[in-house]
Amino acid sequence: MSDRTYDPQEVEVRWQEYWEKNRTFVTDLDSAKRPFYNLMMFPYPSAEGLHVGNVFAFTGADIQGRYHRIKGFDVFEPIGFDAFGIHSENYALKMGIHPSRLVPSSVANFRRQMKRMGLMTDWTREVQTTDPAYYRWTQWIFTKLFEHGLAYRAKAPVNWCPACQTVLANEQVIAGNCERHPDTAVERREMEQWFFRITKYASKLLENLSWIDWSLTTKQAQAHWIGRSEGAEIDFALEGADGAVRVFTTRPDTLYGATYMVLAPEHPLVDRLVSRELRAEVDAYRTAAKAMREVERLDAGKQKTGVFIGAHAINPATGRPIPIWIADYVLLGYGTGAIMAVPAHDQRDYEFAQAFGLPIVPVIFPIGESLPEGAAFEGEGLLGNSGPFDGAPSQEARAKIVAYLATKGCAEAKVNYRLRDWCISRQRYWGPPIPVIYCDRCGVLAVPERDLPVLLPETDDFRPDASGVAPLARVSEFYHVACPKCGAPARRETDVSDNFLDSAWYFLRYTSTDRADVAWDRARTDRWLPVSLYIGGNEHAVLHLMYTRFLCMAFHEMGLTGFEEPFRRFRAHGLLIKEGAKMSKSRGNVVNPDAYVAEHGADTFRMYLMFLGPYEEGGDFRDQGIIGIRRFLDRAWRWVVEERPALPKGDLPRSARIRLHQGIAKVSADTESLQYNTAIAALMELLNVLREQSVADSESGEAFVRLLAPYAPHLAEELWAALGRSPSVFDAGWPDFDPALTLTDSVEIAVQVNGKLRETVRVERGSSQETVQAVAVARERVAAHMADKTLRKVFFVPDRLINLVVG
């Protein structure tokens, strides 16, 4: 017996060197016959290094890559780093070191840790979003969108975080507070911003969800975010003035019950409509609403407030004038920024009408019950108080009323979306400058492709200030530029683009990192995309994944790619938490993998994370059971290296062979469907069975090692070599199983009497009810429970169960 034992450090480093030297996981993108693009969400390389949450995410994705590789696919598994953005910038400000000097060491640390984890990454295709060779193309994408009318500049009320000193996307505002500063209320500011017209694709973004193979939860989150609602836009003519107020409603059937209107305080018509006597009051309300903290304004439970503006509009159905109010519960950014208020059938309008003594006219009457007291009736029923439409069912009346108004030119059916355009301007330093030049003569120009990249100037003066102007405005060599068209003095845009733009196209760049002349090589993207499988966290369900889909639709429309949807399959992994809480630096509960890898090795740590619970559900990280995985790998090593070679050669007994084939079937199916915890349990069971055998057969060793390979890649290579096979096990093919050998010859059948388990009997597979019943009733324990009772009925599930009902 050898005195050597399994030494993961030695084994793992040796195989990592072997893979690197032999370019085992470097993919020839141009000759691949069976491309499998295995994508994982690239990390933000924080200075603290990789944490277990990253390792959990990467490992689950890497298992898919390795599994497909053994199955014979040409797997492309690239990685990159996304070090632009506010997170890096704030950290740099805190440390007083320029981000361009901090990022390389963070990246180097991440790279070291990731290599040590043994991912099958193709490191020849690494991208960094902060590299001018990359962001040149991020800027190019902006110019393409600009050319196609998908990028525009608008003054808009934006979310301003006083702590970040920058604009936030809606998605970055959590309950009215900043995503990065949970104690800081977001303010609203009017600013010139660059937007991408994602709303153009709202319907396509929604419709395609019906066929893309994504985790259901992710698709639901996207559908909700897009927020489609069907209704109508209706014009309410102004009384004693030209023009009309347009509203959006999902309930045109309630039009006869519209007894007043409400505009958002910021609505542009307010200024024109407000009466002289009420102007002071209205202005005071508008100022207050504007200054109000977003959290307060959006608090659904708060008392309704508002003011009458001294003007009236005509209800187009009743022909009667109704008062126009402003109130902060109506939002400028949704629908038309104005509503028709139907207090009888909308709870918010009801509360408002109650507070201000406005008339409440019911027009929908529930069938077979009466209207609720003290609340709006929001359900369906028959129309009343509705002139010619009285008696019509409310659902049918919607279209009828719209059609009737349409003939008078004051309504049209309309689909509204909650989705808003993507604001990409950031008044910060650490990002790709938006490639735009403002020339007094030529107007707003995109920087021509030949002048890209617009390099981010090196400056130590990059702290944002309350001016709201980006730090780049203070760098005069950058700010002043000659117009690319006429040569006259012109100015550069000084905002940088949103970090989400960097990460919205990185998977296209991976294929073409060797090409300095194009963003991506069309032949390669045609071969490799859409991505075969994308694995990542569901926290990106509506941000990253939505923006990415939008860009790909735009690229496809421009003829830049051959596909519309970037990810064939997307699977969301669960969140790894610690003691019931999300891991974060502020909580001080971030777990660093290095210590575990140093103690037990990467294989053990990988498998342990995967064994913790269902991959798609995540779980609570504890290191309690890690020793169980280590023991399992130790046993696997001993079995292959020491125990098995000492046994005489021979064939497995049939029962063991059946267990082997059942194991192959189970591990294959569970790996395929990301049920890694049960796949590992099956591997353990299989090893337990195989170690009980007293012969060394020719089949089980190689099968087991290959099943183990996606999970413990280093050890699998080592054991493959110990079996006398030449590397790499990842070129060896996935073991097949014989379906006939996955069924045992005999089965154990549960015998119940009146639904309670009393006995089990072992019979030949496929035994008839008569046979099983005969065996069962002959058993003493069964007979005892049936004594002096009559057999009423028998339920028989072949090969499983028999239930004898007596009474």
Add this chain to the structure above:
RNA sequence: GCCGGAGUGGUGAAACUGGCAGACACGCGGGACUCAAAAUCCCGUGGGGGCAACCUCGUGUGGGUUCAAAUCCCACCUCCGGCACCA
């Protein structure tokens, strides 16, 4: 409030399409080996009762459907994630 997901031994968890609840591990108890320990191996391990064979209760709570429910239905509780005056 709304939309998802979840609630099972001391712990992480497993359970096909409604068909033997607790696979696989951790931990714990006992034993073997050892001068001793570590490592390893073997046995046991949901609760209660019983010397035992066995009996009985048991998947968040309360009802229901069914020969049979962790699984389906109704009502509720708790936790996690997301959204939130969306007209």
